Amino acid sequence: MEAITITLDGVEVGGHPGMTILDLARESGVDIPSLCHDPLLTPIGACRICLVEDERSGRLLASCVTPIESGMVINTQSPKVQERRKTIIKLILASHPDTCLVCDKGNQCELRKIASDMGVGLVGLQKIPLKATIEEVNPFIERDLSKCILCAKCIRADHEIVVQGAIDYIERGFASKPATLNDSPLENSDCTFCGACVAICPTGALMEKKLVYRGTTLTNVSTICPFCGCGCSINLEVKDNQIVRARPGKEGVVSRGALCVKGSYGYDFVHSPERLTSPLVKVNGDFEAVSWDEALAKVASELKRIKETQGPNSLALLGSSKCTNEENYLLQRLARGVLGTNNIDNASRLYSAPSIVGLGSTVGFPGTTNSLNALEQSEVIMVIGANLTSSAPAVGYAVKRAARYKGAKLLLIDPQQTNLSSFAHLWLRPGVGTDLALVNGMARVIVTEGLLDEEFVTRKTDNYEVWSKELEKYTPGYVEEVTGVPGDDVVRTARLFAEANLASIVYGDGITQHLTGTDTVIALANLAMLTGNVGLGGGIFALQRDCNGLGACDMGALPDLLPGYQSVGNPQAIKTFADRWDTDLPSDGGLTAIEMIDHAIEGKVKGMYIVGENPVLSFPNQSLIKEALTSLDFLVVQDMFLTETAKLANVVLPAASFAEKEGTFTNFEGRIQRVCKVIEPIGDSLPDWEIIVQLANSMGNPMPYSSLQQVKEEIQELVPLYQDTGYMDPEAKDMHRGELEKAPLRSRRLYKGQFPSGFGRFSPVQYEPQEETPKDGYPLTLLTGSVLYHSGTGSRSSRSPRLSEFSPESYLEIGEPDATQFGISEGDEVRVVSPTGEVTAVAKFTDVLPEGMLFMPLSFPSTPINQLFGIALDPRAKTPALKACAVKLERIQPRG
């Protein structure tokens, strides 16, 4: 590209074509005020405060919308410019309300900042608010549109970044303002409370509600959101060891100017009065607060005793998909090197183990194969088994941006209607648990119509012949019969997917939490390989429910795999770790999460150490889990709260929150991101990694680390996936595991065009009818899933004052026809009964579900829906089926 040179305030500066004067000025460190401009939004040139003078013509130009031209001579501070800017600010202030003087935006207000920079005083303010504050009962956002300067930033953020469309201008002229449909309060609109508009509003018109502190904050730390696997960067503002505000991180590659409601408002669980502040030991059935020394001594001696008397495999550890990479690494070292067992797993077993197994056995890479940015550039995006709006909001924003503004065709496969439905080019609604037949059917269409990427298949994959023969029975007619999706739609979807140059697949719990999860993941990988969408553009995007689900697996918190997915059956790998740790290591495979429970019931596992997980709520069959955990000789739980699981423990160790520690999280893409300490630990709580190191000490097997840095050095040395990623570089902002060219082949990301093992492998997988479908006496199918306002089992989100105020209790979503049939009215209390158990919830009518299908959210501790599920495991990934079950309904009583 030709460089363009202009003269800016007397200095020659160079930019590239397409840059605006404002872009170039900012790049060159010249300050020009702006109100309606934001680099993330389409420029509109509305406020004119960014005026500069073109010295040759004497014209005033709005710098944010004027492209640079060769030879321009621009003056950003001429008297004419200053004069005009002052007039504009005065004009804006003249229609501003006098409440400006006591506005909570205070020093954060860009309007006031510009006014004071230009020496314009707050005079001539209006006595009467022009538009009254809108009464809103939601606990997140407050609007006072009398302070609105009509910059349209909120509207553009809502349309262009999060693509929600909750607000737009209403009316014109003097009455004009940003408003929801019918000008209703936000809680009655399409608003998801993502907070993008609040973060971008330059004035006090849009504000966080319930701010604990409103002044300027001194500490301002960028870290990673602790909730879902998207891994948004959040900027936390701190005052007196209290987090007072969260904003989308400016440099976040994932967040890009927006978070979701959890990221923006859910951090307040950190300051919940329910936080554990000292170690607890159970004495005669009651917890007593004790010192760290006492608690650790007790844990160390009990674990040692069990190990010595019953053998190391009578111990089992559960790591956390919400703890950092370093913490999971240390925990598996404790399990293997100190306790001598491979009985270690983490809670991502519950939803993403099928990805690790399924993708590992086909593309040879255990996870998402490309970046979020590449997803947004795709021509066709197939979303299957994932309600992105609630389970991966940031991915949802990217998919919607692609569909609305970049011409991508969205192929949505979901029985439920979701926020994505209105963006879909084609929307298929297969029956629950039939996705595998549908995906195989698509593959068959592509094979028989010759739409495959032959060169890719020939050069980069093997086993195609064997596999394609096994597809024969999946004719459109058969697929229609099994899935209920019209055969024609199967054909159209397959063609669209195959004909695109860049096609991507996004999938989530709706695939992995079925009994056939691993097989369906394999079918999706087959489809991606068949069309040449692995290893270059497009890709497979496996979502993660928790902030570090992928990282916990990368770090070897798995019973059969050492850090970096090196098998415990591989003597060479075992030797590397044994030498480094200077100890013998067990090489027999360990127990997966649910197997630990079985073994506890059988009396083979006697002691458990559970870090940051809540199996009583997250595992299927609550009563069995409780029975197993109470039958243990010794249970230690390390958590921030006294969860349902912690209540059963002999010792509870208080853990610090994400905001109180350092480390890294690896998001669903494989992006390694730095978690930074924002405040001091609450009470006597300690970061999980420190507790693990101290525990090893108390056990007489000290780990040789005096800092977290040394742990990272060891990871960098022993985990190929994390080498050459900039993982150790404190300045690196955007680390991608194994992304760089020089990374060893086996860890290299797939989009470099190379499969880690040289070839991708097609594997035949067959559809089998599932248990989950309705049966005698249980005529309805209940789907479970996440809701936007909560996370996981809700142990954190239910303790977030704002999230729990807005979304306080569970509910049963039911379509009106089904409700009528069971004599249920909206608001009735209903008993939901499965062959295994029952829960009660309040009925809420919806029109998003097909007939015969119900929905309940996962995350409410007071309504443990895992009670409804028996234990049934995916045969390969050992993931329990937790997505759907057959139920019947009984009306208890009308509400009230």
Add this chain to the structure above:
Amino acid sequence: MDKVQQVPKPDLKQIEGIIASCKDQKWPLIPLLQRIQEEVGYIPPETINPIARAFGLFPSQVQGVITFYEQFYTTPRGRKVVRVCRGTACHVRGGKTILKLVKQNLGLEEGETSPDLEYTLETVACIGVCALAPNIVIGKETHGNMNPKKVSQLLGDKKGSG
């Protein structure tokens, strides 16, 4: 406002038909809104969602366009729109009294529509025939030199007609 709520529900089938027939045009939104208004008499808020869905817009955007143009109405309008001039000339020559009489005769306040959808009452600024002041416009016809007698001739006592 409550008068409007007694109005029968708009025929969504009819509206779906209009939407479908406009779908292939290049910039269909404004012509579509005009057609709906012509055929239904106003733009029922219920149409916002189907329109948004059909054209890949957000409902809030459709509302934004509707409320931007003064020519679009989101509440039902009477078959006859009565506009009383409140321009200076008309005002000076008794326009205010005429407005009062029209209100009495129709039983409507400014901006209201009769429940039978026969009349809507509005006021306008000068309509340019000041020589004949005071003026009122009924439908497309202008009536000049208004006096109380002419008001009752033209509008009779229409109260309670619904």
